[in-house]
Amino acid sequence: MLEDPVLRRALDAVHHLTDPEPPWLGVLEGACGLIGGESATFIMVDAGGQLLSAQQWNVDPEAERVYREHYVQQDIITPKALGAAPGTWLDTAEFFDAGELSGNAYYADYMLRYGMRQMLSYQIEDGPHRRGGLTLQRSRPLQRTRSHLDSERVRHFTHALQSALARRREYAEGWLATAESAFEAFGEAMLLVNATGTVQHVSAHAAELLSHRSALRVHQGRLWHPAARARDALAATLARASAPGSAPTRLLMPADRDSLACGLQFTKAQAHLRVANEPLLLVRLHLPDRAQPLDAELLRGAFGLTPAEARVLVALVEGQTLKQHAAAQAVSINTVRTQLAALMDKMGCQRQIDLVRMALSVA
DSSP: OTTOHHHHHHHHHHHGGGSSSOOHHHHHHHHIIIIIOSEEEEEEEETTSOEEEEEEESOOHHHHHHIIIIIGGGOTHHHHHTTOOTTOEEEHHHHOOHHHHHTOHIIIIIITTTTOSEEEEEEEEEOSSEEEEEEEEESSOOTTHHHHHTSHHHHHHHHHHHHHHHHHHHHHHHHHHHHHHHHHHTTOEEEEEOTTOBEEEEOHHHHHIIIIIBSOEEETTEEEOSSHHHHHHHHHHHHHHHSTTOOOEEEEEOOOSSSBOEEEEEEEOOGGGOSSSOOOEEEEEEOOOTTSOOOHHHHHHHHTOOHHHHHHHHHHHTTOOHHHHHHHHTOOHHHHHHHHHHHHHHHTOSSHHHHHHHHHHTO
């Protein structure tokens, strides 16, 4: 069978899915040549249906843009894919009759507009945090589709595909287990999240901190904090850490009435931990050491302060008077009083002692 040049090219691409940067475009091209399709996509979505990654081969750029902006949530394959085991083929021509398709906006307004009369989708991943599938688009429905997909050539390809992805997952699981042990030895925890804060992996120690000790929580699969300002700071930090060329980024999540503050550090996850090109961040999580001096930059992120306001807060914690701080900063006492008033407003406090207590809660 390996004398078959079309199959051999498809398998060559599949075998490289264990590379740090998997060649999905080559896999998609190989699948089209082997199975029959004018174009192909590999799409991953999170548990909420938000698009994580879209690799496309020979797809009209305008069709890709329109799909991302308007049709991700309307994809007619998605409901059929829910709960479908990896290795399952889904066929729009099999699931929908002509009447159903003609009355479906996704089919009539998107698929037909871009010459996609049939979609064949192979389910690759269906986990609690993300789902993914390889889909071939055809301008003319394939005859005897099911027998074609069950042919020895296609089964050889899909078996190799699943085997390569299993090896990739095995590597990722081993790396994560080693990293978790190293983090825990320092009293720290780790998790993997995407750019929206959706949790992809959480270590046992991180799960314990997020469930019982930290004000930061996992809510509906995403990192969440009870304070709106803290949630805004978290969203901004996730976006910044996910941006191309970003450096490791720190953020301190403030305490609430019943739970402790926690410190976070975000950095890009290594390529081997991703399935495709989805944005993925490795997060270091720890409860801050109160013996360490206050970090004005962390206070800024925790409470949404300006640099000057954060310096005033550090000065109060260290026992300085407003007059002493004004002299040290070479500014007027009125300037410092204005900054103090802004601190009171942003942190919801009426007394300086309450400011100090809140600052110490995240120290």
